[in-house]
Amino acid sequence: MSVRFSSAKSEYDLIREEWFERINQIAKTSVFVGGQAVNRFEKGYAAYIGTKHALGVGNGTDALFLTLKALGIGPEDEVIVPANTFIATVEAIHHTGARPVLVDCDPQSYLIDMDKMKQARTNKTKAVIPVHLYGQMVDIEAINEWADTFHIHVVEDSAQAAGAKMNQKRAGSLGTAGCFSFYPDKNLGAFGDGGGITTSRDELAEKILLLRNHGSKVRYSHELPGFNSRLDPIQAAALEIKLKYLDEWSAKRRECADLYESYLIGMDVMTPIHQNDESHVFHVYMIRVEEEIRDDVRKQLQKRGILSAVHYPTPIHLTPAFKELGYSKGDFIHSETYTKEAISLPMHNFLEEQDIQRVAHALSDALKSAVRV
Numbered sequence: 001m002s003v004r005f006s007s008a009k010s011e012y013d014l015i016r017e018e019w020f021e022r023i024n025q026i027a028k029t030s031v032f033v034g035g036q037a038v039n040r041f042e043k044g045y046a047a048y049i050g051t052k053h054a055l056g057v058g059n060g061t062d063a064l065f066l067t068l069k070a071l072g073i074g075p076e077d078e079v080i081v082p083a084n085t086f087i088a089t090v091e092a093i094h095h096t097g098a099r100p101v102l103v104d105c106d107p108q109s110y111l112i113d114m115d116k117m118k119q120a121r122t123n124k125t126k127a128v129i130p131v132h133l134y135g136q137m138v139d140i141e142a143i144n145e146w147a148d149t150f151h152i153h154v155v156e157d158s159a160q161a162a163g164a165k166m167n168q169k170r171a172g173s174l175g176t177a178g179c180f181s182f183y184p185d186k187n188l189g190a191f192g193d194g195g196g197i198t199t200s201r202d203e204l205a206e207k208i209l210l211l212r213n214h215g216s217k218v219r220y221s222h223e224l225p226g227f228n229s230r231l232d233p234i235q236a237a238a239l240e241i242k243l244k245y246l247d248e249w250s251a252k253r254r255e256c257a258d259l260y261e262s263y264l265i266g267m268d269v270m271t272p273i274h275q276n277d278e279s280h281v282f283h284v285y286m287i288r289v290e291e292e293i294r295d296d297v298r299k300q301l302q303k304r305g306i307l308s309a310v311h312y313p314t315p316i317h318l319t320p321a322f323k324e325l326g327y328s329k330g331d332f333i334h335s336e337t338y339t340k341e342a343i344s345l346p347m348h349n350f351l352e353e354q355d356i357q358r359v360a361h362a363l364s365d366a367l368k369s370a371v372r373v
């Protein structure tokens with residue numbers, strides 16, 4: 001018996017009939033791009049997140065890119081971003097022509113180090129992208145206070161934190177805009193690619209509406225050169241159905257994190273440090289082991305049918321893709337250190353206590369017999 005890493009298949013089984021019905025309705029109207037299905041999800045998602053607008057786009061990377069473009073960010077500008085994020089956050093900045101300015105993370109929460117963020121500001125800084133990494137919210141209200149003083153936009157990368165709440169406000173509702181990925185293994189995932197942008201700013205929403213659809217609101221009338229990045233209605237229908245379950249799923253993930261914590265007590269691993277509230281939705285459950293045994297521990301888990309992952313093996317400044325930024329080894333020491341020790345254990349909406357027990361037993365055995373390199 002293996003322990004699955006993600007629950008996309010179980011989610012499909014749960015909503016299959018309702019989704020097929022919705023696909024049939026879409027097919028009957030033959031509106032295969034945009035239309036009612038997308039409008040309905042957007043309305044529901046804006047209400048859920050607590051913003052005036054939610055705009056569906058092609059994927060989470062486009063959500064970030066289109067938001068930055070709509071904010072007028074481009075060459076000569078700088079955007080501050082953590083060095084320990086998924087590459088998409090930095091790609092989105094790069095493709096606007098702006099310079100990504102990397103900063104290290106806090107060594108305990110793995111979230112952007114606020115002091116380093118402040119130190120990285122120059123008069124070219126136009127935006128900061130705090131990443132709600134692993135599903136844990138950055139304190140956006142604290143960032144807003146600083147950012148407002150310098151007219152810096154706060155673009156929340158909420159790809160991993162759909163449903164997370166801090167002081168009763170959801171990730172994606174606090175900054176200038178929130179950017180979501182609906183990639184299938186996300187906490188709220190479609191059955192294909194998808195993304196969304198949340199904002200309460202009318203002007204920004206208007207601009208994104210144009211940019212996502214060839215600069216046009218009325219067919220063949222193009223107000224500016226845009227892109228083609230739209231949320232597919234078939235995916236929007238799946239997302240609308242799944243949204244009903246999201247709070248229940250987030251609570252389930254938190255319960256699983258608590259169970260992991262209790263089953264891993266006494267083992268030589270570092271478990272996540274977090275607030276015991278709704279500000280963490282555990283997209284990823286990341287533990288740390290000694291660097292010398294990390295890869296062997298993962299191999300042994302895999303032999304016992306337990307898939308794990310590393311989020312992410314290489315910090316941005318050391319990836320070949322961003323060599324030209326000119327950073328070197330040692331520049332972001334916390335990001336460099338923990339990513340060599342990180343193991344993401346199975347965590348998903350359908351994980352059961354017996355799965356966690358199995359992972360814990362296998363991990364305990366692996367830690368005892370792991371080969372050091």
Ligand SMILES: Cc1ncc(COP(=O)(O)O)c(C=O)c1O
Nearest residue numbers: 059060061086088089159181183
């Ligand atoms: C933190 C973060 N930002 C952005 C993205 C990009 O989303 P997508 O894969 O939908 O383009 C992801 C997706 O994995 C992510 O984890």
